Every structure is written in structure tokens, then in C-alpha cells.
Amino acid sequence: MKTGLSTYAYFWRMSEKVPRPMSLYEAIDDSRRLGATVFQICDYPPIADRSAAELAQLARYAQQAGITLELGTRSVTPQHLQRYLAIACELECALLRTMIAAGTAPVDAQRGVESVLPRFEQQGVALCLETYEQVATDDLITLVQAVDSSRLGICLDPANCVASLESPAEVVAKTAPYVLNWHVKDFAFSRRDGWVGFTLAGCPLGEGLLRYDEIWQRLQPIERGINQIIEHWLPWQGDGESTCRAEAAWSEHNMRYLLDKQNTTTVSSPNPGGANYVC
Template sequence: MQLGISTYTFGWAVGDPGNHCPPKPIDELTLLSRAEQLGVRLVQFGDNLPLHELSVGRLAALKQETGQRGIQLEVGARGLTDEHLSRYIELSVYLKSRLLRFVIDKGAYKPAIDAVIGILKNAVPSLEKMGITLGIENHDRLLAGEFAEIMERVGSLQIGICLDSVNSMGAGEGLADVVNTLAPYTVNLHLKDFGIRRLPHLMGFQIDGRPAGQGMLNIPWLVQQINPYGRCRTAILEQWVVPEPDLTDTITKEAAWAEESITYLKNSELFCF
């Protein structure tokens, strides 16, 4: 399983125009440089740096730089519609991305399961023709069993699950049950370590991020559950970095967490890079 980083490794530094945005967000070429600095050759682009919004020139420069640097790209998007999926299949072909990661929902757009299945079935011929694997990320609206139902009803090896280690907690599901249900379909893994702590007033818990290997995520166990099915080829470090009062300090902390996390993951000998 090849180890890589993504735009969500550096979510604070990339920014989110609807929530937070640093004065100088890192761009796509800076992300490639970060990968080189960390000693990995795989970069996944998420919906926080939407590739379809880049100019033709920036896309061409990204393609050229990845070739020159020997970095493999994985493309990602949010908002599963026929049109948007088709657009990103084309981008995947252009950027030589073998895996396309998609989040189903976007804002108020929350399609029913039958609609999702129809969209995915429509895309199977193109995915097969282009040799692209589509990974649907488990997010917190649908339960793991519903994602499994989608996979079974679509019935294509070109479509699987991008398994995030934390997202399904938002649907009230524990990691062990989620992995047990979705491991057979997993084609991409999001390594996102986390901690759970009781709040000082004792009226509840808080879930937030930790550097890889310093939280509650048993990464060796997770990889052990997924490997036997032979479908997952890549693992991507994502981070929920607990913010500091100042955004600049948060971005500095995020970079330090990324370095600590990649060092831990490399030393685990679970991944190639």
C-alpha cells in the first residue's frame, strides 16, 4: 500500500473560502513540494482545492511537474452528479490518476441512495474504458451498511469505498463496525488519527485530531483488516489539526504534525513510499 499526502493533510494551509482562508493559501505545486520534502511520491487532491476550477495553464503545469518529479496524482471531488463525475473522469485521464475519490453530498445536495446507484451505474462503462477506480468516501449522512448496499447494487470492481477512519463517527458508528462492513470494498484509505476526551464539565465527549500514531487509531490493525481483500493500493494521511488561536500558528502546527505523522507511518513498515 503506497503512502501519500493530500490537500487535507494541510487543510488549514490550503484553506476553505467558506470557513477559513489564510492570506497565502498553498497551491497545487507547493503541495507537490511538500510531498517531496516528506519523502512521498503520491498526492491526492480533495475538494478543498478543486481541480476543475484551475485554469488550463495551471492544469498543464501540474501535469508537467508531476511527470518531472515522479509524483503520482489522485484526483478528488465533492457533489456526485452525472455531469460532475464525467468532468472528473476526464480530469483523471488528463492527470493520469488511477483513482478518483468522490464525496457524494455537497451543501444542500444530498441524493437518495437509488439516485447515487443510478449515477454510479451510468459511469461504469467510462471507468472501465479508462481504467479508473472510483472511491466513494464514507461521510456522516449514510451508514456503513448503506454504503455497502450501494457497492453491492452497483456491482462493479471499478467502484469501491474510500475508507476514512473517522467520518462515520458522525453517523454514530464505531470504527470496528465500519471497517468490518466496508473493508471488502475499500480501494483507498484515509489515515486520520483521532482522540476522544471527556469535556471538563463531564457532560459529553469531544473528538478531534492527533498526529498519526499518537491517538486512538490502531493503524496496524486497520491495515491488517483491509489488506486481505487486495483492492486497496494507496493510503493517504489526512489531519484534523486542533487549531491555535492564531491561524499562522495553526498552519505551523499542521506542518509539524504532518512531519511527525509521515515519520511514524514510514517507520511502521506498513507502507511503501
């Protein structure tokens, strides 16, 4: 098991809303400073425009920093997955997280996955379907069970499913046997002005509704080699400076929270590195 951050933990600092967005190299450096050993480049379209030489350079940089890279995208169309499998191989990633697009028929999603999965198996790259509000968790589980491959599983993010009125606890319980990757972020509801409705937003780990200890016990990430990837749902704080400062503080707090939790467990892992990469 490895613990680290995603580009979603640098969402604002890497965005065009700040005067000088952070680069991937800078985000990797910062994640190393915080104690991360894995960094997930997730939903970062510019990665698809980089040449093989540029991707190899990025992979070497991460390796020298002691950081394992993972990759994330959206779509289960065969062409898209093949393209991102090639990128994953260039980056020496052992895991690609993706999402089924809203409105995709279950049969089409399954066909798309099945058509490319032999290549994933051959290259030693796991494909993870993320839980989120646009696709019922039961449908994800049905697909994973039907395909029945050790290289196909679920990227668990229980916070995402709240918007479709799925209970996070139920999502965890259902998906636990199939989880290969865990997106860790805390969240909370707050009343809108005038008490008209609620806002669902992120918060630092340990301050919201995420039942972290219960999820840990259910998943057994050390024994199963499930990497923990920190993300944020940080609302814009009114200006770039305040937002970037808050985002940095959340990243530092959340990494410290996970590392402290990790240091208190006495469970040993037979597979500390996660999936085996053979590209």
C-alpha cells in the same frame, strides 16, 4: 501501494486564513520532501477552473517530482462525475474519490454511478465512495455490491463514521473487501470545559483511537495496492502561525509514522502501483 498526503493535510496552510496560502505546487514539493509518493487533490474546487493546459502542466510537475496524483470531489450526479473524470484524465489520476450528498436516495445514487461507470472503466479510473456520517456504511456497501464493478469501491475513513455512532472497527470489517483507498488520520475525544460533553478532534498518528495495525492487517494494502492518504483533523490553534506550525509538524510525524510501519513489514506487493491508468 503508495503512501502520501491529501490537501486535507494542508488544510490551513492552503486556506485564506493565512497571509500567503500554499499553492498546489508547493504542497506537492512539501509532500515529496516528506517522502510521499502519492498526493490526493481532495475537495479543492479551484481545480475545476483550470484549463487543460494548466492541468497537464500540474501533471507533468507531479510526475517529475515522483508523485502520483489522485483526485477527490463530492457528488454522484452524472454531470459532476463526468466533469471530474475529465479532470482526472488530464491529471493522469487512476482514482477519483467522491461522496454521496446527504439526503440522496440510494436509488438515485446508484443510477448516477451506473450512468457514468462505463466511462470510468474505459478510462481505467477507479471511483471510490467515502465512508462518512451522512450515509450509512451499509448503504455504500449495498450500492457497490449492486453495481459489481472492479472500478467501483470504497474510500475508507473510519473516523468519519463516529459522528453517526458507527463503530470504526465495524466499519473497517464491513468495508474491507471493497476498499480501494484509505484515508489515514488519528482522532480522540476530550472533555469540554466543565465536563459538559466531548470534543472529537484529530491528533498525531499513534496518539489516539485509530487502530492502525488492526486496519492494516484487515486491508492488506500492499498486496491489494491500496494507497494510504494522510489527512488531519487539526483544530485552529488560535493564530495562523501556530496552526501552520502544528499542521506541518503533524504531517511530518504522520508520514514518518506510516513509512516506519511500512518498512517493518515483510509482505511483498504484486501490484505496488495501485490501479492501472489508461486515459
